[in-house]
Amino acid sequence: METHPDAEEMWRAELTGKSPRLRHLRLWLKLLPSEPRCKLCNAPFHGLGRPIAAILGRQRSRKNPRFCNYCETIARIYRGGAEVELTLLFVDVRGSTTLAERVTPSEFSRLMNRFYDVATRVLIDSDAWIDKLVGDEVIAFYLPFLEDHAARAVRAGQELMRATGQGGPGGPWIPVGIGIQTGTAFVGAIGSAETVTDFTALGDAVNVAARLVSAAAAGEILMSEATYAAADLASENLERRELTLKGRTESVGVRVLRVAP
Numbered sequence: 545m546e547t548h549p550d551a552e553e554m555w556r557a558e559l560t561g562k563s564p565r566l567r568h569l570r571l572w573l574k575l576l577p578s579e580p581r582c583k584l585c586n587a588p589f590h591g592l593g594r595p596i597a598a599i600l601g602r603q604r605s606r607k608n609p610r611f612c613n614y615c616e617t618i619a620r621i622y623r624g625g626a627e628v629e630l631t632l633l634f635v636d637v638r639g640s641t642t643l644a645e646r647v648t649p650s651e652f653s654r655l656m657n658r659f660y661d662v663a664t665r666v667l668i669d670s671d672a673w674i675d676k677l678v679g680d681e682v683i684a685f686y687l688p689f690l691e692d693h694a695a696r697a698v699r700a701g702q703e704l705m706r707a708t709g710q711g712g713p714g715g716p717w718i719p720v721g722i723g724i725q726t727g728t729a730f731v732g733a734i735g736s737a738e739t740v741t742d743f744t745a746l747g748d749a750v751n752v753a754a755r756l757v758s759a760a761a762a763g764e765i766l767m768s769e770a771t772y773a774a775a776d777l778a779s780e781n782l783e784r785r786e787l788t789l790k791g792r793t794e795s796v797g798v799r800v801l802r803v804a805p
Contacts, residue, residue, distance in 0.1 A: 561689030625732010723756025
């Protein structure tokens with residue numbers, strides 16, 4: 545793994561979609577036939593253009609198959625990243641310990657696999673980057689080249705609620721809570737240059753999103769005021785709460801969104 549002399553600026557340009565290299569790549573790859581394409585660089589995934597993209601090392605990303613492995617390839621080559629504004633979404637199964645006690649391990653495994661399948665499908669369709677599946681939680685983030693990243697996260701949160709039955713006449717088939725935070729985080733390659741490297745987000749914004757989801761009751765989407773403003777939801781006049789988040793001395797203002805029956 546190399547260290548690019550201007551790694552931070554390079555990463556920032558790539559993540560925001562403003563890199564000259566990325567712009568030229570998008571124009572060139574657009575000439576290759578066939579849809580669908582990578583949402584970031586235009587690499588074709590099917591048809592006549594796919595073999596050429598494959599020769600260039602472009603394959604579907606393991607983080608979201610609507611993107612190619614462009615960022616992951618950079619992460620393997622260049623150590624580092626950049627601080628950028630993005631939106632993070634955490635979705636967590638509420639009361640999973642109690643659920644596990646009520647059913648057999650096999651039944652619980654099937655329930656959780658259904659949750660992972662539904663959650664990742666909704667997030668992928670919204671162009672989120674699937675960061676991790678951890679226990680009873682799915683963590684995702686929206687990169688800054690998506691100018692409406694906050695609004696996308698909120699819409700995905702609403703769709704996640706509907707897809708799990710929250711607000712439906714029969715009640716949820718699995719109870720979930722969601723936390724959404726818009727803020728600055730470090731995004732890039734972390735890990736060992738010799739062994740494992742991951743492409744992820746780190747920083748206080750990630751911690752806030754984790755605290756928000758832990759405070760969300762089943763059926764609730766808790767979003768920070770930053771997300772509320774960035775998603776242009778002022779006209780919705782959502783319920784406002786003051787929360788004391790773990791590890792913080794001052795309370796934090798959040799907005800509460802629920803899916804109507």
